Amino acid sequence: MxxxxxxxxxxxxxxxxxxxxxxxxxxxxxxxxxxxxxxxxxxxxxxxxxxxxxxxxxxxxxxxxxxxxxxxxxxxxxxxxxxxxxxxxxxxxxxxxxxxxxxxxxxxxxxxxxxxxxxxxxxxxxxxxxxxxxxxxxxxxxxxxxxxxxxxKALVKSIKKNSKTNRFQVVVNVAGKEELIIAKSVIIATGGLLPKEKRAGLDLNDHDYAPDGVELATSIGAEVKNADLIQYHPTGVVIPRALRRYRIPEVVRGCGAKLTDKNGNEFVDSLATRNKLTAEIVRICDAGLGVVTEDGYKGVWLTIPDVEKNHGKGYIKDNFPSMYEKFSKCNYNINEKPVLVYPIVHYSxxxxxxxxxxxxxxxxxxxxxxxxxxxxxxxxxxxxxxxxxxxxxxxxxxxxxxxxxxx
Ligand SMILES: Cc1cc2nc3c(=O)[nH]c(=O)nc-3n(C[C@H](O)[C@H](O)[C@H](O)COP(=O)(O)OP(=O)(O)OC[C@H]3O[C@@H](n4cnc5c(N)ncnc54)[C@H](O)[C@@H]3O)c2cc1C
CATH class of the missing domain: 3.50.50.60 (FAD/NAD(P)-binding domain)
Known part of the structure; x- marks a missing residue:
């Protein structure tokens, strides 16, 4: 050290x-x-x-x-x-x-x-x-x-509180070397449960293992509640395959895209809140009304072409430029074809x-x-x-x- x-x-x-x-x-x-x-x-x-x-x-x-x-x-x-x-x-x-x-x-x-x-x-x-x-x-x-x-590139490995000095000891790994920082106060702002997300296959950069905030807080006895309570994002891409797990922003549904089953029927209020929508998508797929892909994934259709029917030509490109570009690069015209989606882990x-x-x-x-x-x-x-x-x-x-x- x-x-x-x-x-x-x-x-x-x-x-x-x-x-x-x-x-x-x-x-x-x-x-x-x-x-x-x-x-x-x-x-x-x-x-x-x-x-x-x-x-x-x-x-x-x-x-x-x-x-x-x-x-x-x-x-x-x-x-x-x-x-x-x-x-x-x-x-x-x-x-x-x-x-x-x-x-x-x-x-x-x-x-x-x-x-x-x-x-x-x-x-x-x-x-x-x-x-x-x-x-x-x-x-x-x-x-x-x-x-x-x-x-x-500074991974916090652990925190402890010294009750005699009333100071926190923060152990950090910086470029492979351990450093100890003594602080009067610590703010944990580590975001959601990234290690679990990694296991779920999210496309986030790879890291050396670092404890998340809940782990750090628990280790020094701070109260934690419902640590495993997760929100799913209802519209993670299944098809096109090249964009699998990319989340279609929810405001796309706010602009008129609907969720439909394999027969084209809208089976749920597409503006229901996330976990309710997630439960409905899972239910409809389990009932055999979802689409099954060649590689065995399930999903329902998100009718992005409806957005331009409501808002006029060019709306998707102007308001969702990054999404439009991603799909265009895959030669997938989202103004003409619906996208197959299924819920993915999103938020702690x-x-x-x-x-x-x-x-x-x-x-x-x-x-x-x-x-x-x-x-x-x-x-x-x-x-x-x-x-x-x-x-x-x-x-x-x-x-x-x-x-x-x-x-
Ligand atoms: C694709 C996507 C789209 C989203 N879109 C929206 C949206 O449109 N609107 C909305 O409201 N929310 C959205 N969210 C959710 C929102 O982005 C996050 O909930 C929010 O940004 C979390 O911010 P945070 O500061 O708590 O954590 P983060 O932004 O995740 O920051 C955590 C930080 O902690 C660091 N860290 C973690 N552990 C350690 C450690 N042990 N040692 C050192 N550093 C550590 C990380 O490196 C990072 O710097 C989206 C999430 C995703 C993934």
Whole structure:
């Protein structure tokens, strides 16, 4: 081991939750170390597609947003956390814009607001269909301009708390060498259960094994709930085979694409929330009404050609440029042919318990983002995770900074 490093706050994870925590905390202290096991593009935030929710329209309200969020979560959400999420959405959009993020607008400079499952009013702001990387780049630039120490390719192996010194010991593997960082406070912002996703075959970059946030939190006795509660994304591609497991963004259904069985019958409300839709797709396939591929996969049709019937020619290419390009490269015309889809593992609903200050049950240990439990209850609305990571990431950063200044 090299010489121990001392700092005030260690943040584990450089996705949206970790970066926003670092930016907020840096207003109070410059002794922050932000760790990521790879680089800034290796996060779910970077891969996010469809967008982020905020009640912006005059006919919408943060109360509507809250009710939609609670209904989707089957009223199992922590209501205080859900209220913070939705009430802070408009100001979060302004904050992101102040960092240079530009959400899509129409010719009159009004936001292009899309809709998705379980949403009572159009509320999804996007940056094309690659919202995540359009957000991450300005975040990364901001973090690096604030004098925050960033360590890339730094895998956190373990955390411990020394009850005598009241300090955390964070063991990190940086380029094969173990380093020990002593910190007054730690923020876990490690995202969802990546190792399990890897086993499910998701197309994420390969890593050396690193414990996820739930594992780190559990190891020092922080409360975790429903760690295995998972959300499926209903529309993972089965055919074309070259794009297998690519998720068709949910806002495509918001724009009119429907789910149909092998006979072309719509068997479900295509804008039902994710886990309900997942259950229906599985049921219909088990009942023999799905399509079976030559290599034994099952699926149902997603009628993307309906989108241009509703919105006019060129809509898919203009609004989902990345998806359009991916399919075009496979010589698959999604404006003419439906796509075969089946649910895939998508999001960790369970995780580390936090309160309204993003505090865990261990003093000095904070958490934010997909690694936490409570904001979304039993199912999450599309666009509410990007919101969650910035709302609670920022809260975690401020709370940790206040904590370290008080001890
Ligand atoms: C394809 C796709 C599309 C999506 N689209 C949307 C969307 O349109 N809207 C929406 O709201 N949500 C969407 N989501 C979900 C959303 O992107 C994620 O829930 C959210 O970005 C999670 O952010 P996070 O900051 O909590 O974690 P992440 O962005 O996953 O960041 C986790 C960070 O922790 C680091 N890390 C993990 N473990 C360790 C360790 N042991 N040591 C060091 N570093 C570690 C990682 O390297 C990474 O930097 C999508 C997800 C996917 C996969």
């Amino acid at each position: 090299t010489k121990d490093k001392q700092t005030e706050i260690v943040i584990i994870g450089a996705g949206g939750a970790g970066c926003s925590a670092a930016i907020e905390a840096s207003a109070y202290t410059k002794e922050i170390v932000l760790l990521t096991k790879n680089d800034f593009s290796d996060s779910k935030t970077f891969n996010a597609q469809g967008g982020i929710q905020a009640a912006i329209l005059p006919e919408d309200s943060t109360d509507n947003h809250l009710e939609d969020t609670l209904r989707a979560g089957n009223y199992k959400n922590n209501p205080a956390l859900a209220r913070i999420l939705t009430s802070r959405a408009p100001q979060t959009i302004k904050w992101l814009e102040s960092l240079g993020i530009q959400f899509d607008r129409d010719d009159q400079q009004k936001y292009k607001l899309k809709t998705a499952a379980g949403i009572s009013c159009p509320r999804v702001l996007s940056c094309g269909d690659t919202t995540g990387n359009k957000i991450v780049r300005p975040l990364e630039k901001t973090v690096k301009s604030l004098g925050i120490e960033v360590k890339e 609903l369970g995780g580390i318990c936090i309160n309204e200050n993003s505090e865990t049950t261990i003093s000095g240990l904070f958490a934010a983002g997909e690694t936490t439990y409570g904001v979304h209850g039993e199912d999450r609305l599309m666009g509410n995770s990007l919101l969650d990571i910035f709302v609670f990431g920022r809260i975690a950063g401020t709370s940790a900074a206040k904590y370290v200044s008080a001890i």
